[in-house]
Amino acid sequence: xxxxSALAKKSMATLNVMRFHLIHRKLAKxxxxxxxxxKGKTNKKIIKHADSYACEVLxxxxxxxxxxxxxxxxxxxxxxxxxxxxxxxVVAPKIQGDYGRLSFAKLHGNSxxxxxxFPDLAYYVNGRWLSKDxxxxxxxxxxxxxxxxxxxxVFKRDQSFQxxxxxxxxxxxxxxxxxxxxxxxVFQKHIRHxxxxxxxxxxxxxxxxxxxxxxxxxxxxxxxxYLRMGRLGETHVKSESQVKVGIDIVSGKLAEYGHLNDWTxxxxxxxxxxxxxxxxxxxxxTAVALCIELHSRVPYIGSIGWDLTIDSKGQVxxxxxxxxxxxxxxxxxxxxxxxxxxxxEKLWKEN
Numbered sequence: 001x002x003x004x005s006a007l008a009k010k011s012m013a014t015l016n017v018m019r020f021h022l023i024h025r026k027l028a029k030x031x032x033x034x035x036x037x038x039k040g041k042t043n044k045k046i047i048k049h050a051d052s053y054a055c056e057v058l059x060x061x062x063x064x065x066x067x068x069x070x071x072x073x074x075x076x077x078x079x080x081x082x083x084x085x086x087x088x089x090v091v092a093p094k095i096q097g098d099y100g101r102l103s104f105a106k107l108h109g110n111s112x113x114x115x116x117x118f119p120d121l122a123y124y125v126n127g128r129w130l131s132k133d134x135x136x137x138x139x140x141x142x143x144x145x146x147x148x149x150x151x152x153x154v155f156k157r158d159q160s161f162q163x164x165x166x167x168x169x170x171x172x173x174x175x176x177x178x179x180x181x182x183x184x185x186v187f188q189k190h191i192r193h194x195x196x197x198x199x200x201x202x203x204x205x206x207x208x209x210x211x212x213x214x215x216x217x218x219x220x221x222x223x224x225x226y227l228r229m230g231r232l233g234e235t236h237v238k239s240e241s242q243v244k245v246g247i248d249i250v251s252g253k254l255a256e257y258g259h260l261n262d263w264t265x266x267x268x269x270x271x272x273x274x275x276x277x278x279x280x281x282x283x284x285x286t287a288v289a290l291c292i293e294l295h296s297r298v299p300y301i302g303s304i305g306w307d308l309t310i311d312s313k314g315q316v317x318x319x320x321x322x323x324x325x326x327x328x329x330x331x332x333x334x335x336x337x338x339x340x341x342x343x344x345e346k347l348w349k350e351n
Contacts, residue, residue, distance in 0.1 A: 020089065057079075122137065143174065157182050193311060209227075240261055
């Protein structure tokens with residue numbers, strides 16, 4: 001029976017890995033189709049180079065599809081690129097491990113990093129209401145705490161991603177029994193972003209994704225950045241409709257062109273027609289410095305994706321952190337190779 005159970009677990013693990021790569025191949029295929037519709041077919045020599053690199057350097061052709069996407073967007077192949085499925089399958093388990101998975105639980109924010117830069121108000125964890133200082137609250141006490149400053153707050157479920165599991169809640173409609181049905185999560189202030197983002201004309205709080213890593217000298221450093229914006233009529237940024245624009249990690253200046261979620265390129269916000277060119281994120285260097293400082297406090301996590309915004313007072317507000325499979329494909333495609341000096345391409349050879 002033990003042998004059968006072990007074989008069943010192994011088979012299930014194998015199926016999960018296959019499914020993981022099939023999903024990525026489908027996503028990459030869709031992205032490539034859009035990019036080639038705009039730019040034309042990718043040179044066959046570049047595709048051949050990507051295939052060779054995937055097999056010889058990364059250990060399998062299964063990692064080639066995202067290399068096709070990166071190459072199609074840039075019109076050339078660059079050694080050092082990390083495919084997103086290679087990152088998730090090989091890199092994340094080795095440089096993040098179970099400690100990186102702590103980011104799945106929204107409870108691990110201010111207390112974990114010993115900071116006050118997460119706009120957390122309270123938590124719902126395993127049937128208990130907790131203050132931001134992790135003290136137990138009654139349902140009446142919870143209402144007083146979360147609506148003390150505003151009649152509008154945000155609730156995010158644990159493991160919420162791509163804008164799913166995020167709820168904008170009005171005080172007049174708040175009922176604890178409804179929140180309990182959502183499951184574990186965090187109550188956060190509804191942040192009013194800086195007037196810079198108002199220029200793009202959407203109410204959804206614009207978020208900046210910064211990616212920091214622990215480099216080979218054991219120091220935290222910034223490697224990539226991009227801006228995520230919502231669309232008209234949305235309460236928060238959603239993956240299926242978001243607008244993404246690369247940010248120069250030194251100057252904070254927006255790239256001339258951004259992309260919709262299907263990888264269609266655009267030089268302006270599609271709803272308001274406001275162009276990205278010559279616009280610089282305010283307080284960007286302050287945000288970078290903060291994320292580097294916080295990452296330095298957890299050096300055992302190799303890479304962190306920080307989702308943050310700059311509020312109306314110019315303060316950096318960290319909305320969440322992702323210490324496991326934080327998305328790198330957009331950064332690699334538009335700004336990469338971002339991680340070529342870290343030796344990640346050799347990790348598949350390690351036992």
